[in-house]
Amino acid sequence: MEGDIANMGQFIGAGLAAIGSGAAAIGVGHVAGNFLAGALRNPSAAAGQTATLFIGIAFAEALGIFAFLVALLLMFAV
Amino acid sequence: MATDSNTSGDTQTAQSGSGRVIAFGLISVAVVLFILGLMDDYESGLSIHPMDQFIIEPFFGDGPIHWYTVTNSTVWMGLAVLAITALMVLGTRGRAVIPSRVQSVAELAYGFVRKMVEDVAGKDALPYFPYIFTLFLFILFANFLGLIPGSFTSTSHIAVTAVMAGAVFLTVTILGFIKNGAGFLSLFWVSSAPLVLRPILAVIELISYFVRPVSHSIRLAGNVMAGHAVLKVFAGFAGALGVGAVAPIIGVIAIYGLEVLVSAIQAYVFTILTCVYLKDALHPHH
Amino acid sequence: MADEALVAAEEAAGAAGMPQLEFSTFPNQIFWLVVTLIVIYLILSRIALPRIGAVLAERQGTITNDIAAAEDLKRQASDAEEAYNKALADARAEAQEIIAETRAEIQAELAEATAHADAEIAAKVAESEARIGEIRAGAMQSVEEVARDTATALVAALSEGKADAAAVKDAVAERMQGGSQ
Numbered sequence: 395m396e397g398d399i400a401n402m403g404q405f406i407g408a409g410l411a412a413i414g415s416g417a418a419a420i421g422v423g424h425v426a427g428n429f430l431a432g433a434l435r436n437p438s439a440a441a442g443q444t445a446t447l448f449i450g451i452a453f454a455e456a457l458g459i460f461a462f463l464v465a466l467l468l469m470f471a472v
Numbered sequence: 473m474a475t476d477s478n479t480s481g482d483t484q485t486a487q488s489g490s491g492r493v494i495a496f497g498l499i500s501v502a503v504v505l506f507i508l509g510l511m512d513d514y515e516s517g518l519s520i521h522p523m524d525q526f527i528i529e530p531f532f533g534d535g536p537i538h539w540y541t542v543t544n545s546t547v548w549m550g551l552a553v554l555a556i557t558a559l560m561v562l563g564t565r566g567r568a569v570i571p572s573r574v575q576s577v578a579e580l581a582y583g584f585v586r587k588m589v590e591d592v593a594g595k596d597a598l599p600y601f602p603y604i605f606t607l608f609l610f611i612l613f614a615n616f617l618g619l620i621p622g623s624f625t626s627t628s629h630i631a632v633t634a635v636m637a638g639a640v641f642l643t644v645t646i647l648g649f650i651k652n653g654a655g656f657l658s659l660f661w662v663s664s665a666p667l668v669l670r671p672i673l674a675v676i677e678l679i680s681y682f683v684r685p686v687s688h689s690i691r692l693a694g695n696v697m698a699g700h701a702v703l704k705v706f707a708g709f710a711g712a713l714g715v716g717a718v719a720p721i722i723g724v725i726a727i728y729g730l731e732v733l734v735s736a737i738q739a740y741v742f743t744i745l746t747c748v749y750l751k752d753a754l755h756p757h758h
Numbered sequence: 759m760a761d762e763a764l765v766a767a768e769e770a771a772g773a774a775g776m777p778q779l780e781f782s783t784f785p786n787q788i789f790w791l792v793v794t795l796i797v798i799y800l801i802l803s804r805i806a807l808p809r810i811g812a813v814l815a816e817r818q819g820t821i822t823n824d825i826a827a828a829e830d831l832k833r834q835a836s837d838a839e840e841a842y843n844k845a846l847a848d849a850r851a852e853a854q855e856i857i858a859e860t861r862a863e864i865q866a867e868l869a870e871a872t873a874h875a876d877a878e879i880a881a882k883v884a885e886s887e888a889r890i891g892e893i894r895a896g897a898m899q900s901v902e903e904v905a906r907d908t909a910t911a912l913v914a915a916l917s918e919g920k921a922d923a924a925a926v927k928d929a930v931a932e933r934m935q936g937g938s939q
Contacts, residue, residue, distance in 0.1 A: 445592060445744055452741040456687040459694035466697075470523060470775025526777040528787070539785040546786075549794040556798055560806035567809060569817050582810045602807055606799045630778045631787040636795075697778065 404468050411465035418458020425450040503725055505621045520708030522701040526628055544624040545632075552613040552626070560609070581609070585743060592747035596754055603643075604750075607636060608743040615696060615735030619728070628696040630689060637689035640746050648753035659756040688745055695738050699731040906930045 429447045433440035531542045559581075563574030571579060585605045589597050611627055618625025626632050648656040660677040662670060703724060710720035777783075909926050 445588070448737070448741055449744060449748060452691060452745060453687075455695075456691045459691050459698070460687075462698055463690060463694055466776060471779050523776055528777060528780065528783045537783050537786050539789045541786055543783070543786060543790075545783075546790040549790055553794055553797050553801075557801055560810075561801060564806065564809050564813065567813050569813070569820055571813075575813075578806070579810055579814065582807070583814075602799060602803045605807070606795060606802055609802070610795060610798055626787075626791070628778070629787055631784045632791050635788050635791055693778065 408465040408468040411461050411468060414461020414464070415458045418455055418461065421454035421457070422451050425454050499725075499728070502621050503721070503728060520705055522704040522708070525624075525700060525704055526697065528629075545626050545629065548617055548624045549614065549626050552610060552617055555613050555617065556609050581605075588744060589747055589750075592744060593751040594754060597747070597750050600750060604743055604746055607640075607746060608739055611636075611692065611742055612736065612739040615739060616732075618696065618700070619731055619735060625696055625700060628693055628700060630693045633689035633693040634685070636742075637685040637692075640688065640749060641685035644749045644753040647750075648756060651754060652756055656753070656756050659752055684749065688742070692738050692742050695734055699727070699734055703727055703731065902930060902934055905934065 425447065429440075429443070429450075433443075528537065528543050528545050530537060531544050531547050535541075537543060559574065560578050563572070563578045566572060566575060568575060582605070585608050586598075586601055589601050589604055593600075614625065614627040617623055618628065648659070652658075660674045660681070662673045662677065665673050706720050706723045706727060710717035710724065713720060906927055909930050910923065913926060
């Protein structure tokens with residue numbers, strides 16, 4: 395951290411990549427919220443769809459994990 | 473008569489109450505141990521190394537790591553094997569029609585995964601149930617054992633999750649071609665879409681198919697790694713603040729609870745995605 | 759020694775930063791992971807899964823048997839209840855019958871006794887009436903005789919002659935008739 399411009403770029407890039415985690419949070423919240431809205435309308439069908447819920451959350455979360463991974467790579471591996 | 477029922481009720485309440493107290497006490501002790509261990513490491517102010525906990529070292533002595541060296545990762549994998557054996561073999565040795573607590577936990581896990589395979593991948597996927605159950609139990613126990621303070625989490629390493637995800641990917645792909653021949657390629661040819669769009673969709677489907685093992689492995693390793701790193705960062709704050717670190721300790725406790733949840737959910741998600749991929753191999757038509 | 763380890767760790771950390779990307783440890787991890795998975799698979803498929811499957815099947819069987827037995831017992835109980843109800847109904851009907859029979863018998867006896875008594879009473883009444891009639895006729899005759907004798911005596915006393923017995927008798931009879939009318 396002593397005036398190295400490349401290091402600065404790394405840290406800024408890592409911080410920017412971490413924004414992706416927030417985007418993934420929005421996505422996961424969207425999935426869960428819509429599931430809840432549907433489940434409250436038709437509670438009898440909700441139990442059979444929890445697996446779908448988790449698969450949806452997993453897909454949405456995977457992209458956030460990618461962003462996290464990019465941040466980690468920038469911080470430690472580059 | 474009335475006193476009898478009263479005393480039995482009291483005993484029951486006392487039992488469940490003491491169970492709760494014991495669980496809470498164990499968690500508290502674990503968190504305190506964790507933090508104490510960290511304070512030992514970080515006496516020299518705020519220098520947090522959240523990734524150091526993932527370093528693989530030889531378990532006995534020092535030296536280079538050969539492919540056969542017993543490392544900390546190996547030891548915790550072995551402990552996972554022991555725990556699984558204790559639950560699934562020792563716990564069920566009574567073969568009781570009316571199960572004991574441990575046996576009913578084992579039966580619960582068995583029924584849970586079996587129902588998942590049957591519901592998601594179909595009845596003809598049941599021959600692959602032992603493989604899926606193996607993956608599920610290994611991930612679950614590795615995750616949970618990794619939450620013991622001072623332990624090592626094997627599943628936080630991409631090498632481990634990538635091998636499992638790659639094995640699932642290869643198995644599913646080969647199985648798809650064996651079961652369906654060239655018909656397996658219809659997985660990429662979306663027949664319900666307009667004809668113009670189909671080649672584009674085929675490219676997208678192909679890419680998403682090959683991204684599967686990547687996301688499958690990185691999801692598990694990334695979740696576990698992120699959780700442990702965040703725990704370490706908070707614990708580092710606690711170590712820097714010393715005795716008055718109330719807020720970081722509360723944060724560590726909250727995130728620890730979240731990590732317990734994440735451990736179970738990630739094992740579930742890995743397993744259910746395996747089932748979904750298996751379903752694609754057995755029934756590739758949309 | 760600890761310092762050495764620390765230096766080695768720092769060197770490793772400096773080399774790659776992320777322990778996950780320390781490729782030199784990959785063969786080790788992969789080898790032990792494969793060993794672990796194979797061991798777990800063997801334990802599960804050889805011992806645990808058949809055992810749990812058998813226990814679950816046995817439990818299912820026990821439950822099915824128990825349900826069947828319970829069904830059987832329930833059927834027996836309902837049969838017994840039915841028989842009991844039937845017996846109760848039979849007994850009640852019999853009792854009803856006996857009551858009706860007895861009542862009819864008593865009724866018949868009563869009717870007979872009543873008829874008998876009625877007949878006796880009627881006979882007595884008739885006899886009494888006959889006797890009353892006789893008495894009345896006797897009395898009437900006595901009255902006529904007395905009236906005739908009195909009339910004859912009166913006629914004899916008034917006309918100082920011998921009264922015509924026949925004429926007196928007619929006159930008395932005529933008056934008596936008129937009087938009685």
